[in-house]
Amino acid sequence: MKPFEIVEEPIDIQKYADYVLHPSAGAVTIFTGNVREWTHGVRTLYLSYEAYVPMAEKKLAEIGKEMEEKWPGIRVAIAHRIGELQISDIAVVIAVASPHRKSAYEANEYAIDRIKEVVPIWKKEIWEDGEEWIGSQKKYPESGVTQQ
Amino acid sequence: MKPFEIVEEPIDIQKYADYVLHPSAGAVTIFTGNVREWTHGVRTLYLSYEAYVPMAEKKLAEIGKEMEEKWPGIRVAIAHRIGELQISDIAVVIAVASPHRKSAYEANEYAIDRIKEVVPIWKKEIWEDGEEWIGSQKKYPESGVTQQ
Amino acid sequence: MIKLHYFARLRELTGKGEEMLERDEITVRELLEWAETTYPGFGADYVQVAVNEEYTLLDDIIQSGDVCAFIPPVSGG
Amino acid sequence: MIKLHYFARLRELTGKGEEMLERDEITVRELLEWAETTYPGFGADYVQVAVNEEYTLLDDIIQSGDVCAFIPPVSGG
Known part of the structure; x- marks a missing residue:
């Protein structure tokens, strides 16, 4: 396994722990x-995830680096699955080990927030009567560093 | 397994997830x-945990009930291991499933804080040159409901 | 008869995990005073008493048949 | 030659995952305008462009040999 990866198979949390x-x-x-x-x-029937794989893995690793800078002493692994996922399947796993619990919780929550902001992964919801790519529309930033 | 239990064997997180x-x-x-x-x-050599087992399981279940009242829709399982534990062994696992992530994080952190307050479990640290039962000394409450 | 449980530091101090106390009725405060007298160094100021697996207050009354546990500061997790 | 990647809604809209654009140099703004003209409904206002796997700003310049990806609003997690 890679500590920051996009996978197509079911996610085994123990491996990341x-x-x-x-x-x-x-x-x-x-x-x-x-x-x-x-x-x-x-009611969702199933989901379909798609990623720009090399950039997504790079962005996951960057998020991990941000975390290790903000919370020294932690160790991080993140994986996101793509393809068709059924009800209850794991789409994403974030594992954080830390000397103390406060930073383990904070860093973990930071990771999922950042993933939803910057990692090029897209979710399509498939219902009984239709389907749609999900994603909140945000205007292209005019200046400054993008999506920080 | 029981959803709120004291165990003597290694903890398998997948079971609670x-x-x-x-x-x-x-x-x-x-x-x-x-x-x-x-x-x-x-440097800790190993830890030894002891519990008042029936009361500890009861208190864990009470914490679970408090959580389900505070964060409707969540489902909780908690296990704490007793006996001799080596470096990196899992002493406690808290699993929370929720419709939304915010409550999954909040409820989980609430659980560990409450466990450290009210569940009759004791940890002894064994070092190279000694050992000690851990626990911050708190005066017996004079009135009001104990340890809420 | 009241059953008493000792845990952790108190189990080591008293040299026993449990014992029976020959009383019909006693308050939590009195029980802690008894323990402090019987076992010097008990540290009753920092010990709680659970009766039938519930935390109690100092003025609560313990009766024959109750199961008591001395609860030193907990440190699970 | 600039390589273009399309994902998710844009992959379905354009009917392709990637294509080559015959340009030596183009700004991100111009590329988005080109995409909007070429593929009506592209929604360029809400699409970002990554060049060589990094997000860009509208005035950044793309050069021949660069690999571009149109990034519609992400929804991982």
């Missing part, structure tokens, strides 16, 4: 984003 | 507290 654990770690947080059946009263 | 997952869950958070080798420059 094992990777981040180290003797100075007193706390490990694992987050998984799973396919939810109901969203605002609409 | 599987237990909490349900079709309305879009997010699962898993926290593990692991045995850390170094604490404030002192």
